[in-house]
Amino acid sequence: MTKSDLASIVVEADSSNYTKGRKGYKICKLTVHHMAGILTAEQCGKIFQSSNRQASSNYGIGNDGKIACYVGEEDRAWASSSATNDYQAITVEVSNNEIGGDWKVSDAAWNALVNLAVDVCKRYNFRLTYDGTPNGSLTTHNMFIQTTCPGAYLKNKLPELAETVNAILDGSKPKPVVPTAPAKTNRKVGDVVTINGIYTASNSTNKLNPARTTGTITRIIEGALNPYLLDNGNLGWVNDSVIINTTTSTQKPENSNVEIKSGDKVRVLKNIDYNGTKLISSIVGGIYDVIEVAGDRVVIGKGKNVTAAMNKSSLQKI
Numbered sequence: 366m367t368k369s370d371l372a373s374i375v376v377e378a379d380s381s382n383y384t385k386g387r388k389g390y391k392i393c394k395l396t397v398h399h400m401a402g403i404l405t406a407e408q409c410g411k412i413f414q415s416s417n418r419q420a421s422s423n424y425g426i427g428n429d430g431k432i433a434c435y436v437g438e439e440d441r442a443w444a445s446s447s448a449t450n451d452y453q454a455i456t457v458e459v460s461n462n463e464i465g466g467d468w469k470v471s472d473a474a475w476n477a478l479v480n481l482a483v484d485v486c487k488r489y490n491f492r493l494t495y496d497g498t499p500n501g502s503l504t505t506h507n508m509f510i511q512t513t514c515p516g517a518y519l520k521n522k523l524p525e526l527a528e529t530v531n532a533i534l535d536g537s538k539p540k541p542v543v544p545t546a547p548a549k550t551n552r553k554v555g556d557v558v559t560i561n562g563i564y565t566a567s568n569s570t571n572k573l574n575p576a577r578t579t580g581t582i583t584r585i586i587e588g589a590l591n592p593y594l595l596d597n598g599n600l601g602w603v604n605d606s607v608i609i610n611t612t613t614s615t616q617k618p619e620n621s622n623v624e625i626k627s628g629d630k631v632r633v634l635k636n637i638d639y640n641g642t643k644l645i646s647s648i649v650g651g652i653y654d655v656i657e658v659a660g661d662r663v664v665i666g667k668g669k670n671v672t673a674a675m676n677k678s679s680l681q682k683i
């Protein structure tokens with residue numbers, strides 16, 4: 366049996382649950398599954414030991430991060446509902462640490478997955494590419510059949526997995542895993558978030574530098590790669606990994622509950638206009654007249670001479 370040195374135990378799957386050999390296919394893919402349960406590596410392996418279960422994977426990672434080998438790498442496990450994929454892939458079942466919800470996994474399991482992926486990529490000489498389709502070398506069960514596997518949490522982290530693994534292959538030290546937030550964030554519309562990255566679409570994997578680092582969640586698409594729309598699209602889309610701080614909508618920014626109306630005087634707090642366009646920085650701190658208000662859009666100027674249309678959140682009533 367060929368296996369990774371990172372596998373500390375072998376729980377061999379019953380021979381009725383996998384195919385011997387790989388039919389000449391080369392190993393060039395990694396397929397990530399979730400167990401849809403909170404299990405140890407041994408417990409998952411036991412499932413594949415019952416005959417005619419018709420399912421298996423090459424490896425399993427328990428909630429504690431322990432790695433078990435179930436099917437040797439020279440053989441094709443039955444994991445992904447696609448023979449073509451499984452002939453070419455090392456398939457890995459990862460335990461969750463929550464049932465339902467986003468089907469999160471523990472940091473220990475995540476670290477083990479990163480390490481195992483690096484080891485597999487090194488030994489079979491390939492890199493991880495993820496584009497959400499079977500064309501990439503990092504694939505998932507839901508690319509081949511209607512299933513929630515690998516769960517929203519792992520699915521959202523696949524671009525990060527590819528990035529982290531490739532960086533290690535390129536010689537950089539593993540990035541320390543950011544500890545999971547102590548409590549489930551349950552972000553909601555109205556939350557003000559501080560961010561260190563932005564995406565142009567809910568399904569984009571191309572992280573960009575944000576025009577500004579604070580925004581308000583105005584829409585949520587559950588299960589999307591970047592589920593949170595900020596400032597009605599004026600800022601872009603984000604996911605949990607780029608949100609570095611949250612003020613829930615029950616703790617509104619101090620000026621948000623103050624009604625701004627036509628005729629008021631306001632101080633400008635940010636040099637960003639209503640459409641997200643950057644204004645000259647000297648506008649910040651300036652005092653302007655409010656000419657017109659429609660929802661959160663406030664037109665400011667001197668007397669009746671319009672200077673800019675601003676978001677209410679960029680202004681402070683004085």
Ligand SMILES: [Zn+2]
Nearest residue numbers: 398399506514
């Ligand atoms: Zn699966």
